[in-house]
Amino acid sequence: MTLISDRTIGFVGTGAITQALVRGILRNPALAGSVIVSPRNAETAGALAAEFSDLRVASDNQSVIDGSETVFLAIRPQIAEEVIRPLVFRRGQRVISIIAATERQTLLEWIGTDVQLTQAVPLPFVEDREGVTAIFPPDEFTAALFNSLGTAVQCETLEEYDLLAAASATMATYFGMMDRVIDWLEHKGMPRAGGRQYVSALFASLSQVAVRRDDVPLGHLSKEFATKGGLNEQVWMDFDRNGGTKALLDGLDRVLARIRG
Structure with missing residues (x-):
């Protein structure tokens, strides 16, 4: 996949879905040049680093932002605001949020910078590149990534996106x-x-x-x-x-x- 094969993808948050996404992205042939993950869940981050030579564990969340062209926000909604607000994003940086039940406008307010924000609902099957993922708004880059991890469904409206999130x-x-x-x-x-x-x-x-x-x-x-x-x-x-x-x-x-x- 030429869109991201030479890029670095970062993950703020290292839970189960991050683990599935990383394994899907870095399995052979890899879909990205390298991956950076945050150190919050040290056990998961360490296991992924041991599994993939193209992955490194950042010293903190800001280092993930600084070292990545594309950043996934993979944080529990209960703590999302306190994690995101202190972070400094680059203007125009590509951000993909997989935070549940959090409105787009709220995320943009927390980020505080004009970024390219897409929301997605990846499921555990992306690890085997078999997942179906709803994304909003439609975005060529994000759709290409998730089509490489299975199938992307681009939602034209927030209402469609919310409905698919509920169905999942x-x-x-x-x-x-x-x-x-x-x-x-x-x-x-x-x-x-x-x-x-x-x-x-x-x-x-x-x-x-x-x-x-x-x-x-x-x-x-x-x-x-x-x-x-x-x-x-x-x-x-x-x-x-x-x-x-x-x-x-x-x-x-x-x-x-x-x-x-």
Whole structure:
């Protein structure tokens, strides 16, 4: 990827998503010339430095800003303001914020300098360059980076971006539903390892169908995989009628409200 192959990317914050992004960016062939990470999480930063020769741990957050053409802000929203306000950014510097539930205008106020700011919602799959990432506003550089890490979805409006951020909050529910099915199988006498092997492969296959047949409405696929009067139809109807759909939509509404403050 020629856009950033000769550049240095910095990360202020070294949590799980930073770790996934760094591994995705620096895996062979690397997408950047080098990476700088902040020392806040010494264990994670040290592990990444041991893993990649093109990565160094900065002495402090300001050193990350000073040494990078592109800076990721990867900080928990609870402490974001106190971390960002003391930092001095260069005019026109490219900044990509992956801070949750924090408005663009608020970030610009904290930064206090005219930077090229993009917001993104990367997911852990970027480590394997399989992630789908929502970005706002549309930006050629940021889209190219995340297309190299999987797929970038450029949002034309903040409303679209917030909606996709809310939809991404269903990941734990996805795995939780799988876990409940495996628990049920084990309770009924199925060895847990066999139940997990089966259910994981089943859900993975269904996801691939949704990706491959993206021209078919998911409601149609649901009917296609549910024989009239059959077992799949029965479970879906029980789920829907007994509050499953309502609980899901209510949860999404509450997450969206939280994102929008």
